[in-house]
Amino acid sequence: MAPVVWHVPVTVTGSTTALRLFRLRDGRRCAVGFATTEALTALLGPEQACTELAEPALRALAAPLGVDALVLDPRLVAPPVARPAREGAASTPAGPTGPTAAAVRTELQHR
Structure with missing residues (x-):
């Protein structure tokens, strides 16, 4: 019996291909594998690069990284988060609340 091949997401930088965890x-x-490229594309988008690996090869690549969990055909577990509209707010998106990044940076430098 031939081994089952999984479509595994990877990151490609130049000539280097790395397992995406x-x-x-x-x-x-954890490492993930998908039964079809369509399933991978549906969850991670059409720009996600992938490679084909058998499960033992995927486990062998992940093990030296301290990864022993493997999820096959994962599903999105949470809906996208939408910022709730504030009452009386303008139609433009609200900016971050609290101190500005410059103020936080200055405060950290003085400690």
């Missing part, structure tokens, strides 16, 4: 809800890193 994700996080589980508890914060542990």
Whole structure:
């Protein structure tokens, strides 16, 4: 019986291809594989590069990185977060609240 091939997301920088890792809800890193390129594209978008690996090869690549969790055909677990509109606010998106980045940077430099 031939091994099952998974479509695995990767990051490509120049001539280097690296396994793309994700996080589980508890914060542990995991590797993922998809049964089809369509499933991968549906979850990660059409620009996501991928390679084909059998499960043992995927586990062998992830193990030296301390990754022992493998998620096959993951699903999005949370809907996109939309910022709620404030009452009486203008139609432009609200900026961050609290001190500005420059103020925080200055405060950190003085400590």
